[in-house]
Amino acid sequence: MNVSEAIQLLKDHGYKYTGKRVDMLEFLSEHDKYMSAKEILEGMKDTYPNMSFDTIYRNLALFEELEIVETTELFGEKHFRFSCTHEEHHHHFICLQCGKTRKVEICPMDHVRNELQGYSISGHKFEVYGYCNKCH
Amino acid sequence: MNVSEAIQLLKDHGYKYTGKRVDMLEFLSEHDKYMSAKEILEGMKDTYPNMSFDTIYRNLALFEELEIVETTELFGEKHFRFSCTHEEHHHHFICLQCGKTRKVEICPMDHVRNELQGYSISGHKFEVYGYCNKCH
DNA sequence: AGTTAAATCGTAATCATTCCTAATAAGAGA
DNA sequence: TCTCTTATTAGGAATGATTACGATTTAACT
Missing domain, CATH: 1.10.10.10 (Winged helix-like DNA-binding domain superfamily/Winged helix DNA-binding domain)
Incomplete structure (x- = not known):
């Protein structure tokens, strides 16, 4: 995009x-x-x-x-x-100081679907918070 | 608790x-x-x-x-x-209709730390949203 | 250029949350 | 049990982000 x-x-x-x-x-x-x-x-x-x-x-x-x-x-x-990519599903590390992000490759849903069989899943949120190298 | x-x-x-x-x-x-x-x-x-x-x-x-x-x-x-448990770190599936939750055993951070070496991580959020059996 | 509906401004309204002050009540000690 | 001190509370005002609205402007099409 x-x-x-x-x-x-x-x-x-x-x-x-x-x-x-x-x-x-x-x-x-x-x-x-x-x-x-x-x-x-x-x-x-x-x-x-x-x-x-x-x-x-x-x-x-x-x-x-x-x-x-x-x-x-x-x-x-x-x-x-x-939007950093329009095609691929992804998650972020977010710097709480400057707001900059870094893509996180892993999506936890791959590991979770088995655990939640029978539930109607409509979405999920995974974000990692912290401080980037500049703000740390 | x-x-x-x-x-x-x-x-x-x-x-x-x-x-x-x-x-x-x-x-x-x-x-x-x-x-x-x-x-x-x-x-x-x-x-x-x-x-x-x-x-x-x-x-x-x-x-x-x-x-x-x-x-x-x-x-x-x-x-x-x-608080459903005071001791163990955990995440939730949350029903968007009734608000009830189900514990999710997996924590994605176990898989992510390697990816984010050098970053100062202060927290994370992982939640799965959807509808429980009663509300579906 | 003229027409029409979308876009915009400026401001008022809304809604969750926080703040403030006087009144109340819990806990400690006599 | 009585009093004193301090935390807690009620009620309402203040805040701050977001949304709504009427009047005006502007993009897109004829």
């Missing part, structure tokens, strides 16, 4: 091409880490000083729906990052 | 024995599932019709600190359940 693909995806679903959406996508793409809505709004300030929270939240929700971004809950706030 | 042990733990740490705390502990213990603060307050209404949110949240935070309860985020709200 990159910015062009994301824009194409929006078009394919009948959504309009707007400067704000492109800017948000570029900002997300450039910053390879989990960010809060406020941080993303802050990052738009240079180009769009009056961008409203409504626009941020609405577009992020749209991006999430189209799987352009991945989300998680950190410190009681929803955080967003540009 | 049971109610008596929890009360003893409170005493050992210099906290007072109050009817409200005991009632909360009993309610949590009887309901073997994740519940929101509101649900727990609702459950207290019979015995303590005027119990305040402050009391609920303050005591739940205390219980969490003493590891009497386990917590997780569901549907954007913090949820609480009586």
Whole structure:
């Protein structure tokens, strides 16, 4: 997934091409880490000083729906990052200081399905938290 | 962990024995599932019709600190359940309908530490979501 | 250029959680 | 049992993230 693909995806679903959406996508793409809505709004300030929270939240929700971004809950706030791969299922190590991530290759579900036979499984979450080399 | 042990733990740490705390502990213990603060307050209404949110949240935070309860985020709200074991590290399958849980024996961290050598790991989260037999 | 529906702004509303202050009650000691 | 000290609590106000809404603007199509 990159910015062009994301824009194409929006078009394919009948959504309009707007400067704000492109800017948000570029900002997300450039910053390879989990960010809060406020941080993303802050990052738009240079180009769009009056961008409203409504626009941020609405577009992020749209991006999430189209799987352009991945989300998680950190410190009681929803955080967003540009989807690092669109094809492969994966998990993350997340730095609690800077929000940067590192892919974790292993998926625990491979080992768990046997244990939960008969249950209807609709999803799972596996995240490792800590501090990256720079923040440690 | 049971109610008596929890009360003893409170005493050992210099906290007072109050009817409200005991009632909360009993309610949590009887309901073997994740519940929101509101649900727990609702459950207290019979015995303590005027119990305040402050009391609920303050005591739940205390219980969490003493590891009497386990917590997780569901549907954007913090949820609480009586700690099912105090000794062993474990994870849960969680029913998104009723909140009931089932222990998952496997911990993915056993397989992940090698992958993340050099990182400072401070925690992790692994939860499986779905619907239990009754709710399916 | 004109039309139309989507997108956006600015602000108000919502909802979970936290904070604050006066009143209450538990535990310790006399 | 009585009093004193301090933790606990009720009630309501404050906070902070997120959502909703009416008015205005703008992208996309004719």
